[in-house]
Amino acid sequence: MLHLVLVFSPLLGALLAGLFGRRLGDRGAQLVTCGLMVVSATCSVIGLFLHLGEPAFKVPVLRWIEVGSFQVDWALRVDTLSTVMMFVVSFVSCFIHIYSIGYMAHDASVPRFFAYLSLFTFMMLMLVTSDNLLQLYFGWEGVGVASYLLIGFWYTRPSACAAAIKAFIVNRVGDFGLALGVALCFFVFDSIAYDVIFAEAAGHAGETVQVFGLSADALTLIALLLFVGAMGKSAQLGLHTWLPDAMEGPTPVSALIHAATMVTAGVFLVARFSPVYELAPAALAVVTVVGASTAFFAATVGLTQFDIKRVIAYSTCSQLGYMFFACGVGAYAAGIFHLMTHAFFKALLFLGAGSVIHAMSDEQDMRRMGGLADKIKITYAMMWIGTLALVGFPGTAGFFSKDAILEAAWASHNAFHLYAFWLGLAAAVLTAFYSGRLMFLTFHGESRADPHVMEHVHESPPVMTVPLVVLAVGALLAGWLGKGMLDAEGAWWAGAIVTGPDNHVLHAMHEVPFLVKLAPTLAMATGLGLSWLFYVKMPDLPERVATALRPLHTFLYNKWYFDELYDFLFVRPALVLGRIFWQGGDVGIIDRFGPDGVARTALAGGARTVRLQTGYVYHYAFAMLIGLVLLVGLYLFVIGG
């Protein structure tokens, strides 16, 4: 009952606000959706106390599909993993709903926004509580749709529509992999229920499947296909291009969907399928390499961006890379731990950025900010808390989770664990640098903004700052509270996350050399110190370095040219191909000889027939006589003859 209320109250809110939004009015829609989200969040907190460390159980909803032996149920799977995820999703979503009351106050279609936001929350809850792959897929696609709708929320802006379509299409690539993975699961296990898959996974280890004459290890292939889906949703290197563009959506959307929850669905998927991944070391190696590469790549790009939201977006991308390589090296617990802490501090950073943008009359370029610290004190303080948590300042949430990930990477036996460790460490330096850069450029130094804008700078209303404070508290405390997740024996998870008999990483990570334990903190200090040097102490240094390293800077500033590469490789050939089929095939052949040609012939025939209609009686009489002769002739020579 608790979980039914938890999961379905956002849906109720979405339906009420979406269908009756006009009648409810802005205020009514806000009250309904936020009220129901508070109910949901409360339930999730209660669930945290009741079900952590308890064995998994199912809350059946109804039978969905029943075709022969193929049965799919709607059911909520409640175990420690899903309880943590439900808490993160509901709790963060609840405060972002409340924050949005202030942020979206002046928008023209408030009920629509809240309906989408609640719909997203429902779909995300559906995803994390799924009991089988089809239900997961439903939630997976549902959050995709909600993300599409929210990125394109301001649909009159062409850039927003383009970003929404880009997000949807890039995700399609990943979802195709996921769909294949689901199908392969059914092929191998003859079921898509988690219970069956996890119980039988060990029995299928070493099996192969034949695909197009190639044979592949079944579990590795499943794990890789599911990971392709995860890469799309979680914006990993290669399929990451949609995430920065998704910042076209309203800032609360960026905070909820593109930082705290949806993009972490891939990490959740890998952790959920830990029983399968543990049996597929090759897949784990791929996860590690992709994750570590993404962490480094996105951090380098983050160094050079000027749009405040894009910097945070690349930061998200980078942090997701951390989570993935944590899973890849076998420390799923560390990955989920970082997911949770990241949800708090990244949502906080986004909402703080939203508050800045709000204060600056919709200005997002950091080059036109600066010196805001005194004007918006609460936002400033909260942003610093978020930044310190992100860079891993000792005692904050990020400190615990990021250290754990790097230590796990060092201690792991994965073939690529050192690759992950060093790139992760480098990314930690870069993270600290770009985070410091963001703070210093935005809040410190002289104001570079239009004086007219500066006059209007004001602190956001309490409805926006209170969520900031709550999330800041989370960013400070989540580390202390969640430390238990890293329990060396894995008992905390009560079987929700499985580690193989040879996987001792959770144990080994506690026994790494002291220097390794210290390394992340040193990296953080180096990065923050450098950024202070660059942007506070010697403000002309960035320009000089950029000039000296012009090619590198340009390369980074253009995001490693991924968009251009994809444009060249996929988009333009597809457009050309489409044009060929459209102009040549459809218009040139089908239309020309099909509908158009027939229509033209018919019209010409009509015009010719009408010309016979001269209006002269003798023509008509002649036609009658000719007709008669023809008919008699037909009879005499064809039928009778």
Added chain:
Amino acid sequence: MPASLHLDLVPLLPELVLTVAALLLLVLGAARERVRAAGIVAPLTVLALLVAAALAGVLDRTPQTLLGGHFRFDAMAAFLKVLVFLGVAASLLLGSSYVEDERIDRFELPLLALFSALGMGLMVSAESLLGLYMALELQSLPLYVMAAFQRDQLRSTEAGLKYFVLGALASGMLLYGCSLIYGFTGTLSFTTLAQSFGPGSPAGVPTGAVVGLVFVIAGLAFKLAAVPFHMWTPDVYEGAPTSVTAFLAAAPKVAAVGLTLRLLMGPMADWVGQWQQVVALVALASMVLGALAGLVQTNIKRLMAYSGIANVGFALVGVAAGTREGVEAALVYVAIYLAMTLGAFGCILAMRRQGTYVERIDELAGLSTRQPLLAAALAIFMFSLAGIPPLAGFFGKYFVFFAAVKAGLVWLAIAGVLASVVAAYYYLRIVKLAYFDPPAEPFEPPSGPGLRLVTGLAAILVAGFVVLPGPLFDAAAGAAASLGPPAPTAPVR
């Protein structure tokens, strides 16, 4: 057949009612002053037609021959008479406000229609070549006058004259055909014709008689407006007063199809191999020409002329099948055609703007925003004429094509379907104009209650046919059975 000696005139009652009414109303009209006469004669004419239709509906349908073997009453005759008399009454009601507005509300107009209706009643009961010819002429002569009724207008007089001249030519062909048949067979009576040339006849079919039959078919094709004897139709439809056009398009077509069926499927039923190809060719040409030529029309009355040509083609597909299903399908088709055409002309007669009637198709633009009910009725008729389910027109077409396929005329059915696809363009264009184009000036609201009544009723019949199709099918089946090839009695050996 001593039946001809009977003086039992009961089966003739509907015609007797019409005759007596026509004569009485003629006297009444002549005795009254002009303007008031029309006001009395027109409603009484409608009343007489309704009484005749009712009588035709309730009379005993056992086949009976009387008037010296020239007249036959059976289920077929009853079915067609009800349709024809109702059709004439309906078209008079439709036109009642038009004739007032156009100042042609003389008492002669309904009277002429009444005489023509009498001719139609006799047509569908014809049982001899002589009866056939007499009835046809009685039906046609008033039509010529009616077409030219706006005698001070060039268009109308031209239409009447053309119609008369060409009609006379067609009558000549028909009469010549009759004389050929008579010359080669020695009989005028359908009954005797059937006996002489039934399956048991040793003589076979004399070529001259079949040539005569082709001449008769040509004469009938003129009345039907089937290609290549259709040339008069667009000019006459356009030139005649619209109320007369509505009249021309409706009941006479039904009567002519009935007469064709009675001739071809009665005495000639066993000669089906001789005439099937001829009828099929005429049907094909009519469907194709009606569909193609309609595409480029701008005047809605001319469009309806081509639509009528195409529709006759579809009905003739049923005739060409030469089977009982074919007869049944053709009868159902004409019944549905009657409702669709009357309804469509109801809409056309409502196209009045600032006191004058307009005829251009463009004038219907945006009708739906100004007169949603009229637009809805128009859409129903046009969709039905285009043959779109679940409207009545779809079923009409479906059954004639079905009958043709069963009779082995697959090519004709395919051609028919293609033609109806082409024709769908001009019907749907009207709907598009009415619903999607920027509105033109609104029409004046339809003035006459008769127009509203008939159009509304037709719309209900056409749209609601799918709910209760049984009665029409049953009646048509009964009619087809009463005609059909002679019941298979003991084989004549």
